Amino acid sequence: MKKNEIYIKCGTDYKAMTKELLKECALEELICDRRQRVGIKPNLVSPTEASFGATTHPEVVAGILEYLKEKGFENLVMLEGSWVGDRTAEALEVCGYRELSDLYGVPFWDTQKDRAVSRDCAGMKLNLCESVEKIDFLINVPVLKGHCQTKITCALKNMKGLIPNSEKRRFHSLGLHKPIAHLNAAIRQDFIVVDNICGDLDFEDGGNPVVMNRILAGRDPVLVDAYVCHMMHYDVNEVPYVVLAQELGVGCADISKADIRVCGGDEGERIPKSRKVVELKDAVEEVESCSACYGYLIPALEMLKEEGLFDKLHTKICIGQGFRKKTGELGIGHCTKNFRCHLEGCPPTENQIYDFLREYILQQD
Numbered sequence: 001m002k003k004n005e006i007y008i009k010c011g012t013d014y015k016a017m018t019k020e021l022l023k024e025c026a027l028e029e030l031i032c033d034r035r036q037r038v039g040i041k042p043n044l045v046s047p048t049e050a051s052f053g054a055t056t057h058p059e060v061v062a063g064i065l066e067y068l069k070e071k072g073f074e075n076l077v078m079l080e081g082s083w084v085g086d087r088t089a090e091a092l093e094v095c096g097y098r099e100l101s102d103l104y105g106v107p108f109w110d111t112q113k114d115r116a117v118s119r120d121c122a123g124m125k126l127n128l129c130e131s132v133e134k135i136d137f138l139i140n141v142p143v144l145k146g147h148c149q150t151k152i153t154c155a156l157k158n159m160k161g162l163i164p165n166s167e168k169r170r171f172h173s174l175g176l177h178k179p180i181a182h183l184n185a186a187i188r189q190d191f192i193v194v195d196n197i198c199g200d201l202d203f204e205d206g207g208n209p210v211v212m213n214r215i216l217a218g219r220d221p222v223l224v225d226a227y228v229c230h231m232m233h234y235d236v237n238e239v240p241y242v243v244l245a246q247e248l249g250v251g252c253a254d255i256s257k258a259d260i261r262v263c264g265g266d267e268g269e270r271i272p273k274s275r276k277v278v279e280l281k282d283a284v285e286e287v288e289s290c291s292a293c294y295g296y297l298i299p300a301l302e303m304l305k306e307e308g309l310f311d312k313l314h315t316k317i318c319i320g321q322g323f324r325k326k327t328g329e330l331g332i333g334h335c336t337k338n339f340r341c342h343l344e345g346c347p348p349t350e351n352q353i354y355d356f357l358r359e360y361i362l363q364q365d
């Protein structure tokens with residue numbers, strides 16, 4: 001498989017279609033030695049089943065494991081760390097990865113339990129989970145999703161599961177885009193299988209799955225993400241970390257150079273344009289907020305909108321690490337503890353945010 005190729009396959013038997021896709025890509029030829037340790041990195045951002053639209057379908061990872069085992073690869077491991085606010089150990093159970101681990105005899109490394117190692121990532125010092133350095137060939141299995149801060153999340157951003165929680169918070173204080181690009185200059189993804197089965201097009205933590213029944217495979221994470229921008233109706237320049245990653249030499253962001261191979265002649269449906277977040281974002285003043293904090297706020301606002309309460313909120317909601325030590329009126333999370341009216345938590349949950357804002361709005365009335 002060439003570096004500029006992206007393979008696409010559609011279907012509903014996710015395990016079988018993953019194996020067929022890998023066969024078409026001749027994945028085994030890309031791994032030079034059967035003794036190499038192959039790491040498989042899904043997205044288990046939170047403890048929710050894949051049908052919710054946030055996490056990687058275990059059937060896709062099962063297809064990868066079966067393919068590799070049938071080709072004689074035995075040194076396999078799965079690895080991931082959930083986002084700040086959730087425990088990987090819980091996600092492992094809920095998302096069906098404990099079962100996968102037992103069924104295939106493949107260990108699962110919880111990177112939330114890893115020691116941090118400081119590394120120079122193309123001129124930016126970042127802390128990585130030590131497991132990363134024990135992997136010889138990394139297969140990234142992200143979910144194609146929308147993201148309320150970065151617009152899309154796929155191959156490049158999925159590497160955030162391989163940094164410690166403290167570093168995830170710091171990434172947000174560094175503006176997300178730059179550190180994501182630099183992180184990818186340090187962690188090489190050798191192969192990518194994108195789960196575009198039913199990812200949420202608005203929220204990283206799911207809740208509004210959009211069924212597409214499609215998987216994609218590629219070797220260049222920048223090209224894969226640039227192509228995903230195109231699929232999700234964004235210009236690549238609207239997602240700065242993709243362009244920055246290209247500038248750092250991680251890959252190519254020019255999709256005119258991509259060679260798209262449709263397996264079985266069915267490319268699937270075009271992804272619908274979805275911009276729920278854009279409307280809700282106007283009510284929020286966000287400065288360096290963590291994914292979980294912001295990711296819980298937006299669906300809480302959507303619930304208020306469905307109830308007809310959102311339009312009655314006339315005060316800006318402040319959220320993020322940029323509000324630490326600052327004062328104001330209405331704040332979400334521990335970072336806004338000096339605000340007149342604030343919700344404690346780091347991060348507070350979606351329901352807590354909903355209850356808090358609902359009460360605030362009703363008191364105003």
Ligand code: SF4
Nearest residue numbers: 290293333334335346
């Ligand atoms: S309260 Fe602050 S540090 Fe905690 S999750 Fe929210 S933004 Fe991040």
